Amino acid sequence: ILNVEQSPQSLHVQEGDSTNFTCSFPSSNFYALHWYRWETAKSPEALFVMTLNGDEKKKGRISATLNTKEGYSYLYIKGSQPEDSATYLCAFWVSSGSARQLTFGSGTQLTVLP
Amino acid sequence: DAMVIQNPRYQVTQFGKPVTLSCSQTLNHNVMYWYQQKSSQAPKLLFHYYDKDFNNEADTPDNFQSRRPNTSFCFLDIRSPGLGDAAMYLCATSRDGGQPREKLFFGSGTQLSVL
DSSP states (O other), X not given: XXXXXXXXXXXXXETTOOEEEEEEOOSSSOOOEEEEEXXXXXXXXXXXXXXXXXOEEEETTEEEEEEXXXXXXXXXXXXXXXXXOEEXXXXXXXXXXXXXXXXXXXXXXEEEEO | OOSEEEEOSEEEEOTTOOEEEEEEESSOOSEEEEEEXXXXXXXXXXXXXXXXXXXXXXXXXXXXXXXXXXXXXXXXXXSSOOXXXXXXXXXXXXXXXXXXXXXXXXXXXXXXXXX
């Protein structure tokens, strides 16, 4: 059984605060890690696709790091804004036999309070 | 400008009454996926099409079927919905499939309620 764990499950922060959350995944047979942002009533959208140990990606105030040896990725949001409120999903690429697919975590639900 | 479109946004059906969810895409992607997400859980892959090649996950119940009549459209049929099938159903596409770097493009989902 492949487990992708995200923590915390939910959090509330004040506007302007910086925050971060974690995605944990198996450290063996690593191919790629994806981050998606899912705003309420909208489609999940890809934020980052990370493939190399030590990768750091940045998109505006959002950045992510990757440690494949220990099996975790952090997502950081600097100076949170209400529009950052969303569920953030990570997904681990699995390749096993004929199966090739993304396995998702259950997400971190972020609420930014004005 | 929606590229992956799911209809309807909300679907209510009765216990045991067949229901069909639809998904269309304007991206001309080869691969289309159906995910099921129950409250506060991870999205779970039900099946996917690589072009016309259907791939069912081992633990997807027989109650769930899918059709892909052409590149643009894909349907999820639930033959006899049970209360446990109430969930958000997400459709997604990817250009080629089987590539770790390839991101998914999602629809906004259909929230299914079973009464």
